[in-house]
Amino acid sequence: MTLDYIFHPRSIAVVGASTSRWSAVTHLFLNTLPHFGYKGEIYPINPRMDEVSGLKAFPNVRDVPGVVDHVICMIPAEATRQLLEDCVAKGVKTVHLYTSGFAETGEVDRGRLQDELVSIARNGGIRIIGPNCMGIYCPGSGITYCADFPQERGNVGFISQSGSYSILVVRGAAARGVRFSKVVSYGNASDIDEIELLDYMLHDPETEVIAAYIEGTKDGPRLREVLTEAAAKKPVIIIKKGGTAAGSRGTISHTGALAGDDAVWEALLKQTGAIRVEDFEEMIDLLVTFRFFQLPHGRRVAVVGLGGGASVRASDECELGGLSLPPAPEELVAELKRFIPVAGSMLRNPIDMGTYRHDWTPVLQALDGWTELDMFLWQIAPEIEPFEEGIYRQFIKDKRSLILEIFQGLQKPTAVVVHAVEASIGLETLDIMRTGCAEHEMAFYPSIYRAACAISRYVDYHARRGHQ
């Protein structure tokens, strides 16, 4: 728990803050932190300004009258050596170097400069986050780097070597109701690295699920150790990028990490018990599943929804994703026929209700009693609707809460899928249902295939641990 203090600074100095409209550090931190709930003091540092965003500015961190625990820095790389020395003099605890232009450039002198900063920091008792990164998002202490991240706390701890991945995952998962304990975008990992952060997340009581985007490591054996320990205690979901030759060149050029052979990584991650995912979409799907999807007894799914081609597709996708679709028993089909006309529908699983005008309650209740079934996926593909006016969309708009409450009344775990990305017509429907699911704390996925893969891996995870 040694790193815990970096998430709870008593005050923050923002170095490079300025009145220029192009000052990213001002927009991202200085102007955002007070509204995000950060309660400590915030000090703009700029030798050429007396005031920035209504706050008194200081020429140097050393001139700040009170304590400065945390420094966010976005001045050019050339000026950071002096800054670090000033920070040591001031007794700063953590420096977040948003600044880039260090080892990731592949230039020898830039790598050397980065090493010098680390050496100044180590001698002066300072920890460095970065350089070349977004830093810390910790809703519990009101720290963020994107104003639109959720202010509520959650149970997911996420570390990301890439700043953009950290934003993608937080935004994408947040849109589906997931909340975070602490997120660290750690860039070049010059000082605080993935090993120390994973070790922190493993011991952090607020963090119940650990997610990580990693491009490389400097200590494979130690990473294996900490991952093994973490994965034994909490689900650990990992994206490892930079495996191909070009990707590897990219990571060196991105965060200066040594990406290494992908087969080596694959083996390493497999040994640890971590869940390796392909990309951020799959990571978000798993975070949603761990958060909202009740553990099913098995892999037998019924797909219920609208659209014939979509239903055929759905059955293929479930099986490819690792779930199975048992055929509906004859008695059940007979019962469903009481509620659904046989024309324009499919009743054998997948179940295509044929038209949006039916009341789904009796259908779902009949299915809920099917003993050879473990879960439901309810799906709608608004882009297949032939009507310009968007009847599906209007229906979802009007009945969203009603539908979600029916689902929540079922015994079996249920997730919602809205498949809509190719044309604009379906996006509004997707957004309405995604928001509704987030509010109702239900699992939402943007395709049957993604739902099937995530749920299947979730079942795998628990099966390996002997649950269910």
Place this chain on the structure above:
Amino acid sequence: MTLDYIFHPRSIAVVGASTSRWSAVTHLFLNTLPHFGYKGEIYPINPRMDEVSGLKAFPNVRDVPGVVDHVICMIPAEATRQLLEDCVAKGVKTVHLYTSGFAETGEVDRGRLQDELVSIARNGGIRIIGPNCMGIYCPGSGITYCADFPQERGNVGFISQSGSYSILVVRGAAARGVRFSKVVSYGNASDIDEIELLDYMLHDPETEVIAAYIEGTKDGPRLREVLTEAAAKKPVIIIKKGGTAAGSRGTISHTGALAGDDAVWEALLKQTGAIRVEDFEEMIDLLVTFRFFQLPHGRRVAVVGLGGGASVRASDECELGGLSLPPAPEELVAELKRFIPVAGSMLRNPIDMGTYRHDWTPVLQALDGWTELDMFLWQIAPEIEPFEEGIYRQFIKDKRSLILEIFQGLQKPTAVVVHAVEASIGLETLDIMRTGCAEHEMAFYPSIYRAACAISRYVDYHARRGHQ
């Protein structure tokens, strides 16, 4: 060319049209056709109404005073036998049975009813489209089943056993600038089937690229023949669904097709020279590529754009998709440094411009002279931008035409990728750029991986034919 007349009826009767607000056939056909440019007579048929949508209605097709070439039918299955007999008496040429509730239900009596209709039609010189399908979209003669399909003609002929897939593909491809010659959603294939339609498309001079969604066939050897002939003459892109056990059950229940073993289909399609794609996304990507992407000399791509993590991801995705990213030569990197600051950027391919404020023209021109390079993918991932206000979006909004004109001035083939689906923040950007690319006749893709896969298969296609 025997089937050509089904796309050019002199008049259309819409059976089941009514003043009810729930009458789909009225909304989809009767009210749409005149606005879509259909020039022939349109007759509503309804024994209980004198007028529908301002048109004089007739109780029976036999009562229509003029000729009736084409009948669109959406009355219950039980009434279709009589309708077919009336159509024979009237001398109708084609009946499109939108109506479902036939062989696809798996009910024996429903299958028998379908067979009876076919037998009445064959004896009476009528061709049947369907049942259980959307019918014909032919912009050249002003026929459609979705009011929002493009009215302009194009070069893609598409046949789809699934109505919803036909809508997905047309909408998705149209949003990216692709236009169609003729589209047929043919459902249960009771009479006109995939074999006859493929044979038609093969000989149709308006059709230069053939696309097909197939769930099954009744005559594998004949299908192989016609596909082989078609693929020798035009690119043929095929989705085959229903391969898994559940999917196969789904197709029987969807269109009554016998899906068969997927390995058999895989072999069959491979022998013919058709391009098999996984799903509609990949089909749309290939249609876009064949339409807009100039054939590159090889597979060497430079990825240029914004975002570090996105660039690392991009390089992995290109290689996984079958393209290669050569490292930028030292002289070129040196030249790029004249335009792009080394901090916050990546210059070795992938090339991350670091910030949206640069002028890209000199960078792209320098890259255009790189002799060991075959093409560009330009990418932006708006959801990674840390600013709430959406600077990327605003930039794309303001500069779209300028950017696309720069791309069009390059020697090497260039495509645009906007990756944005996980949160709502990027969708507007995606839509702006997608529309711009459609207008400028440029290839657009929603992810680097999808771009790489499509371009790679396109290069494969031409390589097999000995082009380039």
